[in-house]
Amino acid sequence: MGKLTVRALRAVLVVVLASTVFVQAVLGWTLVSGTDPEDGSLPLTPLRVIVILGVVTAQVVVVCVWRLVTMVRRGTVFSHAAFRYVDVVIGAITAAALLWFALTALLAPHHQDNPGITVIMGGIGMAVLGGALIVLVLRMLLAQAVARDVEAAQMQAELDEVI
Numbered sequence: 828m829g830k831l832t833v834r835a836l837r838a839v840l841v842v843v844l845a846s847t848v849f850v851q852a853v854l855g856w857t858l859v860s861g862t863d864p865e866d867g868s869l870p871l872t873p874l875r876v877i878v879i880l881g882v883v884t885a886q887v888v889v890v891c892v893w894r895l896v897t898m899v900r901r902g903t904v905f906s907h908a909a910f911r912y913v914d915v916v917i918g919a920i921t922a923a924a925l926l927w928f929a930l931t932a933l934l935a936p937h938h939q940d941n942p943g944i945t946v947i948m949g950g951i952g953m954a955v956l957g958g959a960l961i962v963l964v965l966r967m968l969l970a971q972a973v974a975r976d977v978e979a980a981q982m983q984a985e986l987d988e989v990i
């Protein structure tokens with residue numbers, strides 16, 4: 828991965844992380860200050876908690892991607908240490924999907940006149956779970972690459988002994 832690509836990706840990651848921290852601060856402040864409406868139109872406290880936790884999942888993914896990019900730059904991504912970060916990304920995406928389903932269930936009573944919105948939100952949740960499955964497949968590819976790298980290193984060592 829080239830230096831320009833790494834810098835561009837890291838710039839995007841910094842912007843995303845800063846934005847999510849801002850959203851968390853604003854939502855956290857409104858949650859603590861107790862500015863929920865009393866008319867019962869929307870349950871804002873659970874809504875805010877779900878959104879704050881969803882933002883945490885995004886932050887976890889950003890930090891793990893940063894670590895993986897660092898490993899790519901150092902040439903150490905094909906190691907067992909990379910699995911830890913990929914596993915955390917899979918868990919965070921799965922948690923985000925579960926939070927989305929909770930949000931869908933929370934908002935479903937408010938969409939009784941238009942149930943298509945709830946169906947679409949459920950579809951989005953399934954798509955997020957699909958993203959977790961895609962990362963799981965990529966993890967399997969990483970496992971194959973690590974195995975091939977270990978095998979190549981062993982063959983190189985045997986070749987060095989022969990020569």
